[in-house]
Every structure is written in structure tokens, then in C-alpha cells.
Amino acid sequence: MATLGAHKKHKVTVVGSGNWGTTMSKLVAENVKAYPTLFEEQVDVWVYEEEVTLPKESRHYDPSSELASKPQKLSELFNKLHENVKYLPGITLPSNVVANPDLVDSCKDSTILVFVLPHQFIPRVCDQLAGKIVPYARAICCTKGVDVSEKGIRLMSEAIGMRLNIYCGALSGANIATEIAQEKYSETTVAYDPPPMDSRAPTPKGSPNASMVDLISPSRPVPSERSARLKALPNEYPPLSHENVRKLFHRPYFHVRIVDDVVGVSLGGALKNIIAIAAGFVDGLGWGDNAKAAVMRVGILEMVKFGKEFFPDSAKTSTFTEESCGVADVITSCMGGRNFRCAKMATERGESIYEIEQKELNGQKLQGTSTAYEVNSFLKHQGLESEFPLFTAVYNILEGNAKPEDIPELIEPKI
Ligand SMILES: NC(=O)C1=CN([C@@H]2O[C@H](COP(=O)(O)OP(=O)(O)OC[C@H]3O[C@@H](n4cnc5c(N)ncnc54)[C@H](O)[C@@H]3O)[C@@H](O)[C@H]2O)C=CC1
Numbered sequence: 001m002a003t004l005g006a007h008k009k010h011k012v013t014v015v016g017s018g019n020w021g022t023t024m025s026k027l028v029a030e031n032v033k034a035y036p037t038l039f040e041e042q043v044d045v046w047v048y049e050e051e052v053t054l055p056k057e058s059r060h061y062d063p064s065s066e067l068a069s070k071p072q073k074l075s076e077l078f079n080k081l082h083e084n085v086k087y088l089p090g091i092t093l094p095s096n097v098v099a100n101p102d103l104v105d106s107c108k109d110s111t112i113l114v115f116v117l118p119h120q121f122i123p124r125v126c127d128q129l130a131g132k133i134v135p136y137a138r139a140i141c142c143t144k145g146v147d148v149s150e151k152g153i154r155l156m157s158e159a160i161g162m163r164l165n166i167y168c169g170a171l172s173g174a175n176i177a178t179e180i181a182q183e184k185y186s187e188t189t190v191a192y193d194p195p196p197m198d199s200r201a202p203t204p205k206g207s208p209n210a211s212m213v214d215l216i217s218p219s220r221p222v223p224s225e226r227s228a229r230l231k232a233l234p235n236e237y238p239p240l241s242h243e244n245v246r247k248l249f250h251r252p253y254f255h256v257r258i259v260d261d262v263v264g265v266s267l268g269g270a271l272k273n274i275i276a277i278a279a280g281f282v283d284g285l286g287w288g289d290n291a292k293a294a295v296m297r298v299g300i301l302e303m304v305k306f307g308k309e310f311f312p313d314s315a316k317t318s319t320f321t322e323e324s325c326g327v328a329d330v331i332t333s334c335m336g337g338r339n340f341r342c343a344k345m346a347t348e349r350g351e352s353i354y355e356i357e358q359k360e361l362n363g364q365k366l367q368g369t370s371t372a373y374e375v376n377s378f379l380k381h382q383g384l385e386s387e388f389p390l391f392t393a394v395y396n397i398l399e400g401n402a403k404p405e406d407i408p409e410l411i412e413p414k415i
């Protein structure tokens, strides 16, 4: 789309610098360079600061150098070596990605905020940012999870949008970060349903802002009220149309499909992590691929049912079945994701998945364990645990109320 009248460029900040956060910063930094009329060249990435030593996997590892033994600040090493030595070692990052350990400063003046934090940290980080960002900023949530409180269930895109009072879309797909960082081909789904006041964007099909649909808590503002409070993107900026949003994320090795179903995209990413844990449990028993396919089938049905039951006007079944963020993500996550791998190791070794996470992930975080608890607390509140037997089985196994061996019985439909 033409950028008539636009003379400012979008500044982009990636909030989060884990395995996926760092990979997102790499591909976004490549794209801002490819579209210099749309985006400022520097991409800031907020780094949760910690002291690290160089691991063997780093491109700069040299056992005789001081760097190998002396702990240093992760953000300083990031900027010096153009590598995230802890969360994405071995990958060279473009020099226009700049690590910033100061959250507020990293987001200052940014019109596009890409959130890629483990979901448990989103509320606190957003609360620290509230009132300190550009009021007309737009966000994309790449985090996979849900936010459950006594009021109901909220998508992470919705949690970000409501806490910061900005519009927030979602990006989710069959996306194992390390493969994408190595520029191996994959697809993703971006849900971006711009608010009506970003009127230079093509009119989207569907609701004005699907992520703001609230079916659980009547006290939450309705979409039109929220829309009215959102600040319009000034005309000096290029419009955040589907075309321009796609330019920010699409790479030759990372193919983007844009949809308007923020709810479906967000739910798929969150719920597949519970399915991946179930797949890890049965694989860890040595039960083979048929068993894994069985839990995937039941899990996909529960994912679709969850969308239909709790977000009937917004989540589309086709998002789960046709887009990368649905069945495709279930498949990749049940083959090589961290939730799958840790659940499998836990079963094989007879240890808890939390011990495995601590020992094996070097600070990376599982999302499926807390999501299983959050979804269970929501289902329990609704009195609907028995309607979602696989999600409930994963929760009960994590709680120690059941064993992986019980899964076939637990997911068998009751006559
Ligand atoms: N890694 C992957 O392959 C993919 C991950 N995702 C999603 O992206 C989100 C982020 O995951 P990753 O980037 O992989 O992170 P990660 O799991 O690799 O790393 C954990 C991150 O949390 C940060 N952290 C630790 N304590 C913190 C605190 N108190 N406050 C704020 N940050 C803290 C660490 O600095 C680190 O950046 C998750 O929701 C995940 O499901 C989505 C697609 C692919």
C-alpha cells in the first residue's frame, strides 16, 4: 500500500530475548533493513538481564579466553558478539539488533511492540510499561499461553491490549525457533485485525477486533468501548495494513499468512502445548507413534471444541485446521518441541517435568505445564472438566493424581 503523506517510520521493539524472542529479533531486523521507508533501522530487544559465561555452543567459545569463565552481562555480550550466547548460541544476529536491559527505555518511541516473553511474565512486564509507551503503538503477541483469573480466561494478546490500552494482534505457527534461526523453511500465521480508526488499512473481514471479544466476564469492556478508547495511528506513519505487517515478519525462509482471527491463532498456540505434554508422556512410555497420534487427535478435537464453546463468535474452526497455528503446530510441537521433549524425558527417567525443565532447558521455560493448570482451573470453574478429558488428564498427571499409563482410559469417551 502507498505511504502517501507518511514521513515518519515505525520503530520496532521486541520485548523478550529467549530462544524465540531472539529469533524474532533476527528476522524482524532483517526485514526493517529490507523496507527502509517503513521502518527505522534499529530494532531494540528487551533483555531480562542476567550474568552468563560463554557456552561451548557459542561461535566465540574459546576455553582459554576469559570470556569462557568470567560471568558477564547477557545484554553486553549480545551487543559485543551479536549473539545471544545463552538462549540462541551459535547464531549470528544482524548488527541492527540492539539489546537493552531497560524495559521502558527499550520501548520508548516504538510504534510496534513485538511481545515474545514466556506468558507468566506478560502481566508484570505490561504493568511496568503501562503509560510509558506511545499511546498509538500497536502490538503483536508471539507468546503462547492464556491468562486465567477468577474473572475468566483471557488470551495473551488480549491481556497485552487491555493492560497497555493498545491494539494487539497475534503471531503463532509451527515454529520451532532454532530451525527458523537457522533459516530453515517454515510457515506462520499472523492475526491482525486492525482497529477501525487505522482506516487507511484495508477493511478486514469479521469483527472489528476479535481479540477483545469477552464471553466469560461481563465486567470486561465490550469491543466498541475499547475501540473508542484506542488512539489512532497518526497519518505521518505508514499505515499498519496487512501488507505492511506482513513485510515486518515475512522472510524467504519464514512464510507468513495473515488472517483476522486473533482468538483462533492465540488459542491454538496456547492449547497445543498441553497436547505436546500428553504426546511426550505416551512417547516416554515407549508406546510408539500410534499412541502419539491418538492423543494428538483427541487434543485437536478439544482445541476446536474449546474455541467453539468459549469463543463462539470469534474463533474459527478453519483457523485450527487450515493455518499453521493449528494442526501444523500440534504436529511440530509433538515431534520436537520442548514441552514434548521434557514430558518424554520425565516419563523415561521417572522424574518430575519441573526437575527436567530445570536440568535440561538452561533457563528456557515450558509453557504447557502452567497452561494445563490455568485451563484446568477455568474448566473446573465452568464445571466442564469431563468435557475436555485430555486437557484434564494432563493436569491430573502433573498433579500426581494419575499416571501417563492411565491416558487411554482417561480419554476414552464415557458411554
Ligand atoms: N522457543 C520456541 O521454539 C518458540 C517459543 N514460542 C513462545 O514464545 C514465548 C517466549 O519463549 P522463548 O523466547 O522461547 O523464551 P525461553 O523459554 O527460551 O526463555 C525464557 C525467557 O524468559 C526470560 N525471563 C526469565 N525470568 C524472567 C522474568 N522474571 N521476567 C521476564 N523475563 C524473564 C529469560 O530471560 C528468557 O528470555 C513462549 O510463550 C513460547 O511458548 C513460540 C514459538 C516458538
Ligand SMILES: O=C(CO)COP(=O)(O)O
Pocket (backbone or CB within 6 Å): 144, 173, 174, 175, 176, 177, 273, 276, 329, 332, 333, 336, 337, 338, 339, 340, 366, 367
Ligand atoms: O511453539 C513451539 C513450536 O511452534 C515451540 O514449542 P515448545 O515451547 O514446546 O518448544
